[in-house]
Amino acid sequence: MPTAIIADDERLMRDQLKSRLEQVWPELEILDEAKNGEEAVALVETHKPDLAFLDIRMPVKTGLEAAKDIGSKAHIVFITAYDQYAIQAFDHGAVDYVLKPADVERLTRTVERLKARLTAQSQPNDMSIMLSQLAKQMGIAPKPDYLQWIQASIGQELRLIPVEEILFFQSDEKYTRVQTATYEALIRKPVRDLADELDPALFWQIHRSTLVNAKAISGVVRDLRGRHLVQIKGLTEKLEVSRSFVHLFKQM
Structure with a gap:
């Protein structure tokens, strides 16, 4: 049975996606839910799911930052509300995505791609380069590591x-x-x-x-x-x- 976690800072969006997934992929087991990217990374470490559905914009850590930390530990599916230009960036990068609010028809196509990946037992991609490109295209710059302490x-x-x-x-x-x-x-x-x-x-x-x-x-x-x-x-x-x-x- 395939497994997944869902991460979105809006409860209504989490509930809606969960409901839609139950419709189009009843075999999928949702193991847990997260409210931010940091929680999502921790849930992947704890549950080791096959899939991680990550909202792009979340507090503490964005979906892109969480995906970078998750690396190849799970197949990443981004949840996005972006326009067609951003969707093209996803398509060209061969990244799975769900357009929110989740539409049954579009979600069904995403699920078919995910099922094919899991059936083929393909390893999750190392998306570090892809994530940097997506962040640049979508105007989400990675946060620089600024000094937090001064030794004096x-x-x-x-x-x-x-x-x-x-x-x-x-x-x-x-x-x-x-x-x-x-x-x-x-x-x-x-x-x-x-x-x-x-x-x-x-x-x-x-x-x-x-x-x-x-x-x-x-x-x-x-x-x-x-x-x-x-x-x-x-x-x-x-x-x-x-x-x-x-x-x-x-x-x-």
């Missing part, structure tokens, strides 16, 4: 600092100052390197030597010389914005 020195002590607690980084010729709300530390990595390793949505570069946590900005003022200065919440210190980065604050 405070006197003789080495401390791990969560990046979300850091208000700003500021470099001089030798060190980079790491400023939090309660203390400062030093690291040897320059701002130009940190700029590539930190989430640009969280840390804005305002000067060639300064990165500031956008959530820590309380305002921007201009001094008598016409310079833009960033005010940091909880600090009296102001950080200069170079002309190259003034555009970041046009709407503020």
Whole structure:
């Protein structure tokens, strides 16, 4: 008896797909259901199903990210609500898909393909290259692995600092100052390197030597010389914005 798991963050969609599958493929056993991509990966590890039905857009991990982690442990079937251009991308990649909400006629065609694969006892495809192409075609960029912690020195002590607690980084010729709300530390990595390793949505570069946590900005003022200065919440210190980065604050 073939087995499967279903992953979709919408319960109604999970229930509807399950109901449609019972109609067109009564022999298929649905072992479990997941609400996000991370749960789907865990269910595949636990149950070792033949098939994994994965919604493309899910929290925590998308369907594409989950499929990459699942690899060749199960045949992947994507659940998608995309238009015809995206469906062509699936067809050209020979990836099985279900268009949601699940239509009995279309689902029947997908099931026939899946049955043929399982009957032939073909191994699940390694889809890593295909997944990257699909993500690019469908505008779902993989999430970069940004720094989550900074290892910094405070006197003789080495401390791990969560990046979300850091208000700003500021470099001089030798060190980079790491400023939090309660203390400062030093690291040897320059701002130009940190700029590539930190989430640009969280840390804005305002000067060639300064990165500031956008959530820590309380305002921007201009001094008598016409310079833009960033005010940091909880600090009296102001950080200069170079002309190259003034555009970041046009709407503020």
